[in-house]
Amino acid sequence: MSPFTGTRRGGTAVAGASDTRADQARDAAVEAALGKLDLDAKARLLAGQDMWSLPELPEIGLASLVMSDGPIGVRGVRWTADDPSVALPSPTALAASWDPGLARRAGRLLAQEARRKGVHVLLAPTVNLHRSPLGGRHFEAYSEDPYLTGEIGTGYVLGVQDGGVGTTVKHFVANDAETDRFTVDNIVAPRPLRELYLAPFETIVANAHPWGIMAAYNQVNGSTMTEHRYLQNEVLRGEWGFDGYIVSDWLAARSTVGALLGGLDVAMPGPRTVYGEALAAAVRAGEAAESAVDEAVRNVLRLAARVGILDGAPAAVTEPPALIDGEALAREIARRSFVLVRNEVRDGHPALPIDPERTGTVALIGAAARDARVLGGGSAVVFPDHIVSPLDGLTAALPEGALTYSIGADPSGEVGPAEKGFELRAVCRAADGRVLGTASVPGGRVQWAGSDLPDGVTHDELHTIELTGSFTPRESGEHTFGTRGLGGFVLTVGGEVLFDGSEEPRAAGDPFEAFFGTPVERARAELVEGERVEVSLLHTVHKMPDAPIKAVALSLLHLGPRHDPDELIAEAVEAARTAGTAVVVVATTESVESEGFDRENLKLPGRQDDLVRAVAAVNPNTVVVVNTGSPVELPWREDVAAVLLSWFPGQEGGAALADVLLGAAEPGGRLPTTWPVALADVPVSATTPADGELHYTEGVFIGYRAWERAGASPAYPFGHGLGYTDWEYETIAATTSDARVRLRNAGVRTGREVVQIYLAPVDDTVDGAVDGAVDGAVERPARWLAGFASVEAGPGETVEVRIPLRRRAFEIWDEESGSWSFVPGAYEVQAGRSVADRRLSATVDARA
DSSP: OOSOOSOEETTEEOOHHHHHHHHHHHHHHHHHHHHTOOHHHHHHHTBOSSSSBOOOBGGGTBOOOBEEEOSSSOOOSOOSTTSOOOOOOOHHHHHHTTOHHHHHHHHHHHHHHHHHTTOSEEEOOBOOOOSOTTOTTGGGSOOSOHHHHHHHHHHHHHHHHHTTOEEOEEEETTOOOOTTTTTOEEEOOHHHIIIIISHHHHHHHHHHOOSEEEEOSSEETTEEGGGOIIIIIIIIIIISOOOSEEEEOTTOOOOHHHHHHTTOOBBOSOSSSSSTHHHHHHHHTTSSOHHHHHHHHHHHHHHHHHHTOBTTSOOSOSSOOOOOOHHHHHHHHHHHHOEEEEEOEETTEESOSOOHHHHOOEEEEOHHHHSOOOSOBSTTOOOOSOOOOHHHHHHHHSOTTSEEEEOOOOSOOSOEESOTTEEEEEEEEOTTSOEEEEEEOGGGEEEEETTOOOTTOOTTTOOEEEEEEEEOOSSOEEEEEEEEESEEEEEEETTEEEEEEEEOOOOOSSHHHHHHOOOEEEEEEEEOTTOOEEEEEEEEEOOOTTOSSOEEEEEEEEEOOOOOHHHHHHHHHHHHHTSSEEEEEEEOOTTTSBTTSOOSOOOOSTTHHHHHHHHHHHOSSEEEEEEOSSOOOOTTGGGSSEEEEOOSOOTTHHHHHHHHHTTSSOOOOOOSSOBOSOGGGOSSOOOOOBTTEEEOTTTTOOHHHHHHHHTOOOSBOTTOOBOSSOEEEEEEEEOSSEEEEEEEEOSSSOEEEEEEEEEEEOTTTSOTTTTTTSOSOOOOOSOEEEEEEEEEEOTTOEEEEEEEOOGGGGEEEETTTTEEEEOOEEEEEEEEEETTEEEEEEEEEEOO
16 A cells, blocks of 8 residues: 555645646646547657657647656767766665665656756666576666565656656566567566566556556567557556556567557657557558557657646646755765675774774775776666766875775776777768768767767768777877777778778677677777877768668777786785775676676676785785676675675765765665675576576575575675664564564664564464465465665664555465465564564564
């Protein structure tokens, strides 16, 4: 049951009468507008006019509706660093805060960013589950637990819609891996489908009333999601009462009639889609009813009315929330998300926070400490106007001379964006050599789709793009240059042509991979630190006449001088040997964690494990910062003094890291997903289909549920996280509707604690009959998360928190009756700091 009453609009609970009047006014405007449209206009409205927008229809006073990727920022319609965006920490980081209120504030900031960029709908949040740690977009989803995911997602959606901007909760549903994502058929039994994968969507629909849902690429139980009548029409709209629009993931819609009958409202992107002219023709041929088209148009017009772009319809939000300082909020979310999983006490002092007066100098080590990885790859990429690296943050926070820096180990070893030291612009020419237009290209990356071209440039006339400018190396040695994209390339550095050739299309199951191409090394050049050289990459555009999107994508890539790994590690060891504290930052790369592919293993790339071992061997005060979006193996974790997980921490990550390492703030995060010792220990890890199908044979046992069923111990359990103070759990009182927990800050500084409530059936008393609907015992997890809340207290202070328990926590999905069934009996209500650190319990007798 939702804690809110009345109808919800714009993310706020409002009086039923006044909001009903606004709803009625919007509905009237929608019906009036719908009545003025002919079949062709209606069919056109349901198809994207370009990569990111729907067409305007002046005859009904409808402006063009603009969508944009998220979820950590609002990129807008231009995929370029020349149009910067605030970059918040990754979704795994936001979920690690265990704070729906903080998620709501993040959403409000993103609404503010969307309005600034003329965006009406944000294509976020991603609420798929961490079924396997190998999932390529693991960093873009919140948690392995459906309840935590639903609560964080609810806060996020409420926040964005507080600002009058729509959300598109994705990817509906069971889109939990990237391998063969366009074709895979995920076979999921009804009970896990309901209890796990649908659950976050259901929670968000009930409690946040999202204005949009995105249909996923994959199939579920034999039907592609853009045509899934049962899940989209019967469950989402029918059972749950969803009244927003359903949009396809980009290029996911495959059938005109199938998609329409399956409940899909909008097919993106355009202009070549299964809707538009094809939809109008299908209706005229008697293959589809115009009434079904009307229903889809009604959903789109309702969205337009809510975001304020339909004449005569009052917008859902007329006064957005007060302006938010994006940098400050990004920094707060980062430090609230950092999870301290290990903090050894030696000589009466914990390793963290660092006291420079006591420990002396700090040796900062790691390539990612200088060139921070602040976000994951793929459609989640945005371009902030600045990034605070760990080196920047600690340099600013520590006294002069207190910090040294060493690379130690470079995790990449691959060509990447031409960023540091490059100044580039793009010159676009026609086949006859005429200059059509120019644009700046920070990072050496061109990604122009649809109408996103420089002024004066059209796809039909565009023949070549020259990236031209200069490069000032920051170190001497052999520099490697590369390209990404399809077509011809001529690479010139310092007046010398280093490469003249082409890259042809390759067969790829993912059309986006085929479009963007893969990074390729092309040439090397000896350059001198600080000496500026001219650089040019002349690209002959490869055009695909039958491509669904008119787009151009190419990149100039670069890699600095390769150094002997042993020498780099030796330099870092010498720096660490004489320092009071060694801080080693380890990280993944975009080739490891990104949309479009799943991970092959959980190992840190390069020689980073060797680096940590070598540093820890000479400095007992070694602190390791793990800069990844999802779990990695940490084979040295017991050999270092502290381990801090920083996720992908957003643009202010380095400043937040300095706050936490030096004790200005407490690490506030708790694990939203289980971290294993090794991939071999993970109970559920498969992401590769067999014969086109991926069977979810584990049922309801994923994440910590699966670990406990297997009787295995991970490196760090779900919910784990240390702070800079100690807590004593004193009392618990529970009923089937709530738990009241009293606890005391037993440490010496003010702190924050996340109180977690787990529900555990008492085996010998729980009735296996499930209201008489199921014969025999019901297999359930040993326990599951049923509630949580954050508390703050000063040293010695006692606080009490009340945590509601939902009826759903006592229910399972009964596959025979096709409904939710209450499971009566005795349950332990357990309160603790993680699923493995439960401090108090009370038994309740649950009766229907």
